[in-house]
Amino acid sequence: MIDLSSATTRRAKRGLLREWRLHVLSVFSLSVAFVCLAAALLVVTNLQAVEKRWAHAGRASIYLKDDATSGDVQQLKDALSKVQGVTAVHYVSSGQARESFTTTDDPNGVLASLPAEAFPASIEIDVASDVTDDGLTEVVGKLRKLPAVDDVETYQSWTDRLARLVRGGVAASALLAVIVLLSVLAVVGSTMRFALQRRRAEVEVLRLVGATDRFVKAPFVIEGSLQGALGAIGAIILLGALFIIVHSRLDGELALLLGVEPSFLPWPVAVGMVALGAMLGATAASLGLRKLVHV
Amino acid sequence: MPVSDDESRPFRPKLRAGARFGAEAAQRPILMFEDVYKSYRPGAPVLRGMNLVIERGEFVFFTGASGAGKSTLLRLLYRAEMVDEGRILFMGRDVARLTHDSIPFLRRNIGCVFQDFKLVESWSVYENVAITLEVLGLPQRLIRARVGEALERVGLNGRGHDPAGVLSGGEQQRVAIARAIVGEPALLLADEPTGNLDPQLAIDILGLFEEIHEGGTTVIFATHDRTLLEIRPRRVVVLDAGKAMDVRAGVATPEKDGDFDNELPL
Numbered sequence: 001m002i003d004l005s006s007a008t009t010r011r012a013k014r015g016l017l018r019e020w021r022l023h024v025l026s027v028f029s030l031s032v033a034f035v036c037l038a039a040a041l042l043v044v045t046n047l048q049a050v051e052k053r054w055a056h057a058g059r060a061s062i063y064l065k066d067d068a069t070s071g072d073v074q075q076l077k078d079a080l081s082k083v084q085g086v087t088a089v090h091y092v093s094s095g096q097a098r099e100s101f102t103t104t105d106d107p108n109g110v111l112a113s114l115p116a117e118a119f120p121a122s123i124e125i126d127v128a129s130d131v132t133d134d135g136l137t138e139v140v141g142k143l144r145k146l147p148a149v150d151d152v153e154t155y156q157s158w159t160d161r162l163a164r165l166v167r168g169g170v171a172a173s174a175l176l177a178v179i180v181l182l183s184v185l186a187v188v189g190s191t192m193r194f195a196l197q198r199r200r201a202e203v204e205v206l207r208l209v210g211a212t213d214r215f216v217k218a219p220f221v222i223e224g225s226l227q228g229a230l231g232a233i234g235a236i237i238l239l240g241a242l243f244i245i246v247h248s249r250l251d252g253e254l255a256l257l258l259g260v261e262p263s264f265l266p267w268p269v270a271v272g273m274v275a276l277g278a279m280l281g282a283t284a285a286s287l288g289l290r291k292l293v294h295v
Numbered sequence: 296m297p298v299s300d301d302e303s304r305p306f307r308p309k310l311r312a313g314a315r316f317g318a319e320a321a322q323r324p325i326l327m328f329e330d331v332y333k334s335y336r337p338g339a340p341v342l343r344g345m346n347l348v349i350e351r352g353e354f355v356f357f358t359g360a361s362g363a364g365k366s367t368l369l370r371l372l373y374r375a376e377m378v379d380e381g382r383i384l385f386m387g388r389d390v391a392r393l394t395h396d397s398i399p400f401l402r403r404n405i406g407c408v409f410q411d412f413k414l415v416e417s418w419s420v421y422e423n424v425a426i427t428l429e430v431l432g433l434p435q436r437l438i439r440a441r442v443g444e445a446l447e448r449v450g451l452n453g454r455g456h457d458p459a460g461v462l463s464g465g466e467q468q469r470v471a472i473a474r475a476i477v478g479e480p481a482l483l484l485a486d487e488p489t490g491n492l493d494p495q496l497a498i499d500i501l502g503l504f505e506e507i508h509e510g511g512t513t514v515i516f517a518t519h520d521r522t523l524l525e526i527r528p529r530r531v532v533v534l535d536a537g538k539a540m541d542v543r544a545g546v547a548t549p550e551k552d553g554d555f556d557n558e559l560p561l
Contacts, residue, residue: 206426207402208413209426210431215430
């Protein structure tokens with residue numbers, strides 16, 4: 001427990017003011033460490049949004065066999081229109097598919113020389129965003145069994161890749177969190193030991209007049225806690241500034257590329273980071289001063 | 296042996312929060328050294344089976360050559376050092392057997408004054424004195440009143456806001472004394488408190504200790520300054536060859552300063 005009496009807070013305030021250069025340096029170091037963690041969390045947050053968006057991409061391509069007749073196509077279109085959650089059904093013939101590729105993705109005319117089978121006819125369907133992955137998979141399973149259907153592409157592989165990317169991002173964030181934890185312990189611990197050396201006379205006097213370990217340590221723990229919290233706040237401000245700069249310049253392109261609007265760290269994450277900083281700072285100070293000056 | 300008016304008050308030593316003492320505690324000597332041994336290097340003991348009893352309310356000079364063990368003795372008392380053998384009973388409790396957590400409570404009963412003052416120079420005079428009471432968790436209003444009284448007793452009334460570092464040596468020592476007495480300790484230890492002061496200031500400071508002693512506080516004053524021993528008719532204990540020798544018993548408070556003429560066999 002920390003003794004938060006007025007004498008303790010006054011001593012902590014005095015220590016912060018007297019050693020302000022040391023504390024500013026420490027807070028800056030912590031901000032750099034925290035910015036790495038915050039950046040990783042920002043990436044993970046946005047990847048999760050992208051994954052969520054693409055998990056409900058709402059599209060599927062039903063590739064038809066070459067021998068599918070116009071009757072088969074119409075029958076399929078009618079059947080799909082009646083499926084719950086399917087909002088639009090659109091037929092793309094082999095010729096339309098070839099035309100689409102050769103005009104947009106084939107400036108050198110390489111695709112144009114491919115045989116007709118390379119561009120199978122398909123039915124493109126739009127699915128409502130509230131349709132779950134399981135629901136779409138069920139529909140796809142049924143479609144694959146139809147005689148005119150060759151294959152169905154739901155873009156699930158993209159979602160899976162994004163999910164793997166998010167998992168990787170979370171793992172990287174966890175690793176960064178451990179690095180940040182060690183950095184905070186090292187930076188705050190060293191700062192507090194240094195501050196203790198500089199305030200050796202004060203500690204000696206406290207010991208002489210009968211101060212308990214807790215009383216001696218309390219201001220240092222408060223200072224460590226403040227350092228950790230300010231380090232995290234500094235990192236959030238720094239990252240926020242960078243985010244605003246990037247967001248203002250690449251807003252449209254990013255949104256187009258990702259399909260979602262990039263967002264900053266949610267406030268619970270930001271508050272959690274500050275709380276984590278404060279807690280780590282207090283712990284680091286407490287651990288750093290395990291062996292107090294004995295008089 | 297001097298007996299103060301405060302002897303009649305119930306004596307309630309507190310070496311640990313919540314500790315209870317019987318009435319017989321008041322009858323015990325405040326300090327007993329029993330066969331105390333202490334050495335820093337093998338084969339070169341500073342104290343060799345030292346025995347000594349100090350009653351409550353006494354004023355005792357500890358003297359001896361440099362390295363005789365005066366400072367060691369005091370450090371053993373406030374548990375900055377541990378005895379190798381023997382016992383030091385403070386208010387009937389063996390100081391060596393106190394747990395780490397109990398040491399602060401021992402020190403709250405002992406005021407210490409040192410040659411080098413041991414003040415926090417960046418703190419104000421008030422803060423240097425008030426810390427003794429802040430450690431006890433007293434309310435600020437009470438702290439202000441008691442620090443004011445202590446500063447008045449040592450002649451530093453109105454100097455509370457001055458930074459301790461800018462004071463003269465004599466003034467700094469007065470601040471240290473105020474810090475030592477503000478908690479009304481049972482025992483006041485002074486380790487060469489006049490060592491850094493000129494002779495007249497030294498006599499003034501000694502006078503201050505006498506005044507504090509008259510209030511009932513037991514005082515142990517370690518010094519190698521014979522002048523001080525000769526002008527005050529107090530008990531003198533000489534530390535020599537690791538043992539304590541009583542060379543002069545204390546007498547009643549002199550009528551005035553400097554009227555004591557007794558050649559010490561030092």
